[in-house]
Amino acid sequence: MNCWVLQGDDGVTLVDAGLAAPGLERALRRLGIAPRDVVRVLLTHGHPDHAGGLARLRRAGTDSEVRVGAADLATVQGEAPQPDSDPSTRLGRLFNRLPPPPGFGELEPTPDATALTEGDELDLVGGVRVVETPGHSPGHVAFHLPAHDLVIGGDALFNVFSLRPAPGFLCSDVPANLRAVATIADLAPGTLALAHGSAVTGDVAGRLRELASQAG
Ligand SMILES: [Zn+2]
Numbered sequence: 001m002n003c004w005v006l007q008g009d010d011g012v013t014l015v016d017a018g019l020a021a022p023g024l025e026r027a028l029r030r031l032g033i034a035p036r037d038v039v040r041v042l043l044t045h046g047h048p049d050h051a052g053g054l055a056r057l058r059r060a061g062t063d064s065e066v067r068v069g070a071a072d073l074a075t076v077q078g079e080a081p082q083p084d085s086d087p088s089t090r091l092g093r094l095f096n097r098l099p100p101p102p103g104f105g106e107l108e109p110t111p112d113a114t115a116l117t118e119g120d121e122l123d124l125v126g127g128v129r130v131v132e133t134p135g136h137s138p139g140h141v142a143f144h145l146p147a148h149d150l151v152i153g154g155d156a157l158f159n160v161f162s163l164r165p166a167p168g169f170l171c172s173d174v175p176a177n178l179r180a181v182a183t184i185a186d187l188a189p190g191t192l193a194l195a196h197g198s199a200v201t202g203d204v205a206g207r208l209r210e211l212a213s214q215a216g
Contacts, residue, residue, distance in 0.1 A: 005031060071138035117132070149189055192208075
């Protein structure tokens with residue numbers, strides 16, 4: 001899975017922190033980045049395979065601020081459980097009854113995390129705009145970097161085997177996630193980076209509109 005490094009004037013901003021596993025620190029080290037260089041972590045959402053690496057990173061020496069979409073904040077702070085899957089699918093109902101699968105990961109609380117909301121503008125790498133894209137999780141956000149013609153779309157879509165909206169049983173609200181795909185299509189980025197699978201280029205808007213309408 002992918003995390004992103006935004007190299008700003010004040011240090012490194014990380015988008016997503018991966019699983020609670022050593023892989024992130026190793027990957028950062030290969031880029032010449034030490035944990036203490038990370039001044040900020042922006043989360044696309046609060047799932048353990050995106051936020052699980054925070055606690056490790058903190059223990060390794062960063063005192064970075066941590067920000068996450070408002071509706072996922074309590075989960076990241078340890079005040080609320082992971083949201084249920086949308087019960088409209090059989091797999092979703094099954095998923096809600098089972099313990100998290102191995103590899104989905106653990107999430108230690110980050111009590112000092114703070115909220116991101118629609119339209120927040122972060123003064124980094126030419127500007128990072130927060131776009132609320134709930135559905136995969138209630139507080140899922142995408143990050144729009146217009147200066148780089150880039151959207152970091154988290155888990156709204158997966159590009160594993162083929163490009164598709166996040167599987168329904170992994171979403172808290174399937175129809176909302178399809179609207180999120182349409183929202184990202186409207187941003188029409190030249191590049192759409194996703195957490196699972198490679199980035200999408202070319203006619204991103206056209207492909208996303210088609211996926212949103214087919215699935216809808
Ligand atoms: Zn997720």
